[in-house]
Amino acid sequence: MSSREAIFASIRRALHVAGGEAPRREIVAERLAAAPVGVIPARGQGDAEARLKTFAAEADRAQASVATVAEAADVPKEIARFLREHNLPAHLRMGDDPLLAAMPWSATALEIAHGPSDGHDLNAVTAAFAGIAETGTVALLSGPDNPTTLNFLPDNAIVVLPADRVEGAIEGVFKRLRETFGPGGGPRTVNLVTGPSRSADIEQTLLLGAHGPRRLHIVIVKESFGSTH
Amino acid sequence: MSVHPTTSRFKDNVHEALSDQRLQGALTFARNFIGRRAAAVERLPEFDALRDSARAIKDHTLAHLDLYLEAYEKKVLSLGGHVHWARDAAEARKIVIDLCKAKGAKAVTKGKSMISEEIGLNDALEAEGIEAIETDLGEYIIQLRGEAPSHIIAPAIHVTARDIEQEFRKAHKDLPASRDLSEPEQLLGEARKILRDKFLSADIGVTGANFLVAETGASIVVTNEGNADLTQILPNVHIVVASVEKIVPTLNDAAQILRVLARSATGQDMSVYTTLSAGPKRPGDPDGPEEYHVVILDNGRSAMLGGEFEDMLRCIRCGACMNHCPVYHAIGGHAYGWVYPGPMGAVLTPSLIGVKEGGALPNASTFCGRCEAVCPMRIPLPNMMRHWREREFERHLPPARQRFALALWAFFAKRPTLYRLATSPAMRALHFAGRSRGRFAWLPFAGGWTNARDFAAPQGATFQSRWRAKSGAVQ
Numbered sequence: 001m002s003s004r005e006a007i008f009a010s011i012r013r014a015l016h017v018a019g020g021e022a023p024r025r026e027i028v029a030e031r032l033a034a035a036p037v038g039v040i041p042a043r044g045q046g047d048a049e050a051r052l053k054t055f056a057a058e059a060d061r062a063q064a065s066v067a068t069v070a071e072a073a074d075v076p077k078e079i080a081r082f083l084r085e086h087n088l089p090a091h092l093r094m095g096d097d098p099l100l101a102a103m104p105w106s107a108t109a110l111e112i113a114h115g116p117s118d119g120h121d122l123n124a125v126t127a128a129f130a131g132i133a134e135t136g137t138v139a140l141l142s143g144p145d146n147p148t149t150l151n152f153l154p155d156n157a158i159v160v161l162p163a164d165r166v167e168g169a170i171e172g173v174f175k176r177l178r179e180t181f182g183p184g185g186g187p188r189t190v191n192l193v194t195g196p197s198r199s200a201d202i203e204q205t206l207l208l209g210a211h212g213p214r215r216l217h218i219v220i221v222k223e224s225f226g227s228t229h
Numbered sequence: 230m231s232v233h234p235t236t237s238r239f240k241d242n243v244h245e246a247l248s249d250q251r252l253q254g255a256l257t258f259a260r261n262f263i264g265r266r267a268a269a270v271e272r273l274p275e276f277d278a279l280r281d282s283a284r285a286i287k288d289h290t291l292a293h294l295d296l297y298l299e300a301y302e303k304k305v306l307s308l309g310g311h312v313h314w315a316r317d318a319a320e321a322r323k324i325v326i327d328l329c330k331a332k333g334a335k336a337v338t339k340g341k342s343m344i345s346e347e348i349g350l351n352d353a354l355e356a357e358g359i360e361a362i363e364t365d366l367g368e369y370i371i372q373l374r375g376e377a378p379s380h381i382i383a384p385a386i387h388v389t390a391r392d393i394e395q396e397f398r399k400a401h402k403d404l405p406a407s408r409d410l411s412e413p414e415q416l417l418g419e420a421r422k423i424l425r426d427k428f429l430s431a432d433i434g435v436t437g438a439n440f441l442v443a444e445t446g447a448s449i450v451v452t453n454e455g456n457a458d459l460t461q462i463l464p465n466v467h468i469v470v471a472s473v474e475k476i477v478p479t480l481n482d483a484a485q486i487l488r489v490l491a492r493s494a495t496g497q498d499m500s501v502y503t504t505l506s507a508g509p510k511r512p513g514d515p516d517g518p519e520e521y522h523v524v525i526l527d528n529g530r531s532a533m534l535g536g537e538f539e540d541m542l543r544c545i546r547c548g549a550c551m552n553h554c555p556v557y558h559a560i561g562g563h564a565y566g567w568v569y570p571g572p573m574g575a576v577l578t579p580s581l582i583g584v585k586e587g588g589a590l591p592n593a594s595t596f597c598g599r600c601e602a603v604c605p606m607r608i609p610l611p612n613m614m615r616h617w618r619e620r621e622f623e624r625h626l627p628p629a630r631q632r633f634a635l636a637l638w639a640f641f642a643k644r645p646t647l648y649r650l651a652t653s654p655a656m657r658a659l660h661f662a663g664r665s666r667g668r669f670a671w672l673p674f675a676g677g678w679t680n681a682r683d684f685a686a687p688q689g690a691t692f693q694s695r696w697r698a699k700s701g702a703v704q
Contacts, residue, residue: 004314007473007527011295014534019295028296028478031289032444035479038282041275041488058498095515116516119429135499144513148462152455170487174480184304184445188517189462190505197455197501201367201383202413203390204258210366211421211428212455212502 033183037171044134044168051133051166052220058136062195063208064216068163071223072103079125079158080108082217088156093117096145097127099160099225116147117154124154130173131166131218135194138218139173142189151191157213159193162225234582236566239589246560255387256561259380262552265496266603273492283486284607287543290477291534297443297476298525304446308508310521318348321526325350325435325468328522329359332466334432340450340457341365342437343381343546344470344526346568347581350435362427364456366420373400379562379570382494382548387561390416424456434460434518438471439490439545441523444479447507448523451490451500458504467506467518472526474542480505486545489605493547529581537616541576543606550600550610556593565590572600572610579617588626591617652691660689 001009012019044054056066069078083090093113094100105112117124126146128138138159142148151157167173170192177186197212208214235242246252270276290297302312315321321344329337337359339345351372354361363372367385371378373396378384385393394410397419410416436457438448448469450457461467477483491497510517533539551557551571562570567587569577575594578587591614600610621627622635641648663669663686671679678684690698 002314003316003320006316007314007525007531008295008298010527010531011298011473011534014531014536015292015295016535017295024293024296028293028300031478032300035444035481037481038286038485039275039278039488041273041279043273061498062501119425137499137503142510142514142517144515147515148458149516152458152462170484171481174484177480186445186447186505186507188507188510188514190447191458192499192503192505193501194497194499194503195501197453199366199417199454200495201365201370201385202393202416203255204261204383204386205413207413207417209421210417210454210456211364211424211459 035174035178040169040171041134044132046133046168048163048166051168052163054133055131055136055166056220058134059195059218060136062136063198064136064195064218066218066220068220068222070221072099072221072225075103075160075219075221076105076108076110078219079217080110082158083110083123083156086156086215088123091121091123092158093121093124093150093154095126095147095150098145099127099162100125117149119149119153121150121154123156123158124150125158125160126150128159128161128165128218129190130176131161131220132168132170132173132192133166134169137170137192137194140191140193141187142191143187148189148191151193152197152212155209155213156215156217157193157196158217158219160219160221162221162223164224166220234567234578234586236578236582236587236590237585239564239566239593242564242566243560243593246564251389251392252387252561255389256558259383259386259552259558259561262496262548266493266549266552267496269492269496269498272498273488276489276492279485279488280605280607283489283545283605284543286477286482286485287474287606290482291474291539291542294473294476294534297478298473301441301443301446301476304443305508305521305523308446308521310446310508310523313522313524315524315526315528317528318526321348321470321524321528322350322353324524325470326353326357326359328466328468329354329433330357332432334359334466336360336362336427336431337433337435338362338364338428338431338460338464339368340434340436340452340460341368341384342435342470343378343568344437344472345435346378347528348470348526350470362424362431364424364428364460365452365454366417366456369420369424370396373397377563377568380548380551381546381569381571381573387563428459428463431460431464433466433468434464435468435470436460438469438475438523440483440486441471441476441525442478442480442483442505443476445505445507447480447505449483449503449505451487451503453495453497453501455502458502461504461506462517465518466520466522467509469506469521469523470526471523472528473530490545490547493549493603493605533580538576538580538613540608541573541580541613543608544573544577545606546573547605549603549605553599553603555595555597555599560593565593572614573608576608576610576613576617584617584620584624585626588617588621588624591615591621649691649693653694656687656691657689659687662686
């Protein structure tokens, strides 16, 4: 008997089932297809304006910084300002996400590099697939235009989040995933990021920048885009 | 380290821990978790409803565990991932080592994983000449010290900043001896720099999983540092080690449990990085692993299904039970002698390594009930510790003197009239003997108590007689 068979046999012995019972199989198939939503906290709910307000407050609690701009064309300026404010070099790495590609980067003095990080970049900008008001979280997806290394290797992670992608709860992000990739589908990696990297492993002292970014700056864009993924 | 439990020497471990001044100082940090959890719970009115929801999800999943595991496996395979099944620790170690050998791996980075500790993976890798590098800061520190974790979410909670400085000076010999490491920031900065190079040069990354999702075939791992992410996206091969009960039906189910996990663990609303990984990198992806393997471990868990310890399979390893445990606060995690400390360890350890080896742990409880009160999955931990005590007693494992004393007590306890006849004169006698000081520094047969503290002198009447007088109950 293979280990796989032995484990399944042991589980089924304990549950007093054979495994082929139709009613059990139906229950499981139905649950997987329906993906019922459980308890949703009231905190993240509300209209678009309320969600944005909650998002900003919760991201701030998680020690991310948040800026809001009116339209996509304002993003490069805001990022240049953020880098200056923290005395960071005007270098920026990004993927080829269409949202970012359409922005007027040449209007700033920023030096732009494209593609995944090799661990020697100070700053990177990425485009969020969605945001979660309840916890101030951004959802970042891997894909040909979105290297995952940009979310973790640079010291300063900047995320552009269109306001109309801010969901109340994490379940809203999962719904967007199902709508975009089909039932049960999705990219290789979904990073749900809530604030900058941290550790409290030294005498419970909270320190930012453990292995990932020391800073997380979120730029919310009010202009309406719709889902581009 | 972790494969050779010292749990059977629990009593000696406790004595050592209690007299270790350095450890006692470090343990005060464990109490910080209590206030943080309370504050996070206070902010979320739906917390208890979420606990019920989380509990129901796990119960449903366990009742259909075979089918959800099948669905999960099918999904992972359809994404081009590999699923390996391990009955026990030895099989799991072999699967990982064979994969490492097949890839010619020399260095393996690791995200924090309790399953990896449970199967003793690091020692097994090192024995094969493969460097295993723990990348969670706490795990890295205890790996340098050659220790097992003393807490499931804060593995180095027993270590002080000065200990860490010493360890870093010993391990990082290439760095100038004159460097300043007096501040925690400097210690973190040094570890970050050293581990960054290890991340970038590792051949294989091994992480654990907080959830395996049947709906999408994703493994979900939660960290605050981002180390599990750098572990899995930089090397060519990502291996996930996880146990059978980590499965949940859907992402929405995981969402319910995530809401109670971080709050119960660190008092955060959500951990910094919650990462869903499904299969290897997709065509056109500029980074991510070429290969994705999941090793699913049983190691005694399927035998817990349908029995009196099944509830323990709901455990999500948040650490709230040990954070609130007066016994853990007094002795720390290492005294428990194996991988899992605190109340959850006291219940799980005998299940996984046997009641003969781990049977002493369930006795290390005052049954104060704080663990059950804070458990996000509503696991009846004190009840299960009592089950283990009964089993230990049935198997004649406790010493004869203890068994005799219990039998004697039981004889009286089952005969209320006799019990009252015996206890009231005893209480009166003790009251008389202790009336001048109100306490005893020494009592016959009670040295175990009076060696460390005084015994308060009884006030003359028994609890039962006072209760009768107060309530006027008929008895």
